[in-house]
Amino acid sequence: MAEPIRVVVTGAAGQIAYSLLYSIAKGDVFGKDQPIILMLLDIPPMLPVLEGVVMELQDCALPLLRDVIPTDKVDVGFKDVDAAILVGSMPRKEGMERKDLLKANVAIFKTQGAALDQHAKKTVRGIGRAAVQSLLQSSAKVAVVDLNATCGEQCKAQLDAEFGEGNCTFIPCDVSNGDALRDAFQATVDKFGRLDIVINNAGINNEKNWEKTIQVNLTSVIKGTYLGLEHMSKEYGKEGGTIINVSSMAAFLHSPHQPVYTATKHGVIGFTRAMADASSHGEYGVRINVLCPAFVDTPLLHSVEDEDNMGKFVKFKDDFKRSMTKFGVLQPSLIAEGMMRLIMDSSLNGAVMKITCSKGIHFHTYEPMSA
Ligand SMILES: NC(=O)C1=CN([C@@H]2O[C@H](COP(=O)(O)OP(=O)(O)OC[C@H]3O[C@@H](n4cnc5c(N)ncnc54)[C@H](O)[C@@H]3O)[C@@H](O)[C@H]2O)C=CC1
Numbered sequence: 348m349a350e351p352i353r354v355v356v357t358g359a360a361g362q363i364a365y366s367l368l369y370s371i372a373k374g375d376v377f378g379k380d381q382p383i384i385l386m387l388l389d390i391p392p393m394l395p396v397l398e399g400v401v402m403e404l405q406d407c408a409l410p411l412l413r414d415v416i417p418t419d420k421v422d423v424g425f426k427d428v429d430a431a432i433l434v435g436s437m438p439r440k441e442g443m444e445r446k447d448l449l450k451a452n453v454a455i456f457k458t459q460g461a462a463l464d465q466h467a468k469k470t471v472r473g474i475g476r477a478a479v480q481s482l483l484q485s486s487a488k489v490a491v492v493d494l495n496a497t498c499g500e501q502c503k504a505q506l507d508a509e510f511g512e513g514n515c516t517f518i519p520c521d522v523s524n525g526d527a528l529r530d531a532f533q534a535t536v537d538k539f540g541r542l543d544i545v546i547n548n549a550g551i552n553n554e555k556n557w558e559k560t561i562q563v564n565l566t567s568v569i570k571g572t573y574l575g576l577e578h579m580s581k582e583y584g585k586e587g588g589t590i591i592n593v594s595s596m597a598a599f600l601h602s603p604h605q606p607v608y609t610a611t612k613h614g615v616i617g618f619t620r621a622m623a624d625a626s627s628h629g630e631y632g633v634r635i636n637v638l639c640p641a642f643v644d645t646p647l648l649h650s651v652e653d654e655d656n657m658g659k660f661v662k663f664k665d666d667f668k669r670s671m672t673k674f675g676v677l678q679p680s681l682i683a684e685g686m687m688r689l690i691m692d693s694s695l696n697g698a699v700m701k702i703t704c705s706k707g708i709h710f711h712t713y714e715p716m717s718a
């Protein structure tokens with residue numbers, strides 16, 4: 348089971364929050380596999396009401412609810428939170444002008460925004476960021492390769508602060524540019540002296556520019572695998588290693604709103620399984636496995652709302668969102684846990700790891716081919 352996440356709900360003694368808390372606490376929002384610590388924040392006069400809400404939640408004995416902490420202090424409520432649900436605001440009172448209401452609420456949300464920035468966890472955004480965190484926690488030295496230089500530099504600064512300088516480097520690179528990707532691999536080996544683990548994680552969801560989706564989600568995974576072998580395979584005189592290619596449960600639960608994305612994720616599975624066989628037959632000494640997460644709470648997932656990403660398929664977004672509600676949404680930390688298991692378990696080669704809210708980390712098994 349994943350580590351608990353801290354979720355603050357402001358205006359927690361109010362009616363709207365009251366209608367949300369039980370659903371949050373039982374896993375409807377952050378997934379059936381994600382334990383939660385609930386921080387309930389409201390103003391001082393509402394603390395007695397909050398005590399009652401705490402007792403009601405505790406009486407429900409919800410398996411995912413690890414703790415419920417009522418408070419009227421912003422620095423306590425927002426401390427190290429992974430997620431904030433800002434419900435608290437001033438209701439419109441009789442005779443109140445709209446401009447007065449807006450002015451009062453701007454002040455409230457400004458205070459809470461500042462608290463979020465000051466006290467909340469500088470937490471992960473994507474799956475790759477969670478993986479980097481886990482690798483550094485396991486004393487690996489990590490090269491973060493990403494198109495987004497701003498995010499990359501910010502990520503490096505945060506990781507240097509947490510793990511010390513010299514353990515992480517950021518290399519700006521468009522993985523769909525084969526030469527740039529080759530240079531990124533070489534820069535990594537130049538920096539750290541060797542290469543042992545490759546995670547081909549970059550991915551986009553763009554059904555409008557679907558050729559780009561193929562270049563990033565599939566072609567770059569193929570190229571990243573071949574480059575990884577150049578630096579790790581015994582066929583090149585190297586010492587071996589491991590490669591993880593990131594696919595998706597979209598390859599098992601296809602849907603009408605992302606046909607090319609789905610095709611690329613199918614391709615990643617097929618390529619990875621074939622390359623794992625090649626590595627075994629060719630005695631490369633490199634284990635190659637594929638990871639298929641279900642819905643994960645990252646910026647990519649929220650691109651389903653964007654017509655720029657979805658093109659004509661955006662009209663199917665509600666179907667996608669119904670699936671998210673039905674199957675739940677995972678946290679990046681659980682995907683990173685799966686990646687670490689693929690890295691650490693030396694028996695795994697050609698494995699297809701699936702990570703879902705219903706079954707957690709598990710493996711897909713294929714029917715043996717009949718003659
Ligand atoms: N979020 C989800 O629900 C799921 C995501 N996945 C896969 O997980 C992987 C990571 O996705 P998320 O972390 O969710 O998305 P994300 O959008 O948070 O992270 C993707 C990262 O890839 C980078 N990137 C995009 N294009 C690039 C390029 N051309 N060159 C270099 N970097 C590039 C982005 O800057 C971003 O940092 C992707 O392959 C995605 O398909 C799989 C299943 C579910």
Ligand SMILES: CCCCCC(=O)CC\C=C/C=C/C=C/[C@@H](O)[C@@H](O)CCCC(=O)O
Nearest residue numbers: 552595596597599600641642648651674703
């Ligand atoms: C909006 C575009 C970004 C898409 C990012 C993804 O890849 C989302 C993941 C796509 C589909 C997820 C399906 C999840 C299904 C599981 O929860 C599973 O329980 C369904 C049963 C199928 C099985 O286990 O084989």
